[in-house]
Amino acid sequence: MVLWSYRTTPRKSKKETPFSLTYGTEPMLPMEVAVNTLRVANKDEESNVKDLRINLDILEEKREESGVCQAAYKHATERYYNQRVKEKAFKVGEYVLRKNEASRAQPQGKLGPTWEGPYRVTEANRSGAYLLETMEGRPIPRTWNAWNLKKYFF
Incomplete structure (x- = not known):
């Protein structure tokens, strides 16, 4: 039926x-x-x-x-x-924070950190994917989508 x-x-x-x-x-x-x-x-x-x-x-x-x-x-x-939809775009050289949930670098939990970083944008693709590096200049493996990043203000 x-x-x-x-x-x-x-x-x-x-x-x-x-x-x-x-x-x-x-x-x-x-x-x-x-x-x-x-x-x-x-x-x-x-x-x-x-x-x-x-x-x-x-x-x-x-x-x-x-x-x-x-x-x-x-x-x-x-x-x-x-x-x-609000489009996020970052320029090369800008500083960003990365979602901890996306990288799973630190253990998550209710009171765990939501964001990690800061990182510097080294390369920006048109599709919204970004290559990052640490503050010391060490590259972060793989590309990161703009949805998993947010601008970092000093």
Whole structure:
């Protein structure tokens, strides 16, 4: 029953049910057959077959339209997310602190330190990855994402 309800519920992104995009028509619920609703009572076999053929003919068009709606929904979601993201960027030579959680250098705990450092940025990639070195000039292995760093002020 859970799968049935999932497949017959319209999705926000596509504005269609997965069932209708697969079979070209809306399903008849089991309750409609058991209770003998108006939809079942007025069923005409010949017109039903004709309607199903028409639905199958426009199924590909319906799928394309659903794909356009889904792309528009994804674009709107991306735009909403990107409005709220604050980009962090560091320049070569700036001092930063590194999240202790990311490096796992010191034991963590409720009262453990959250940040460690300071470190100096030696190289900045366009993708938000940075190479660091200690204050003594010893390089830190691997690159570090900007989300794991924060600016250090003396």
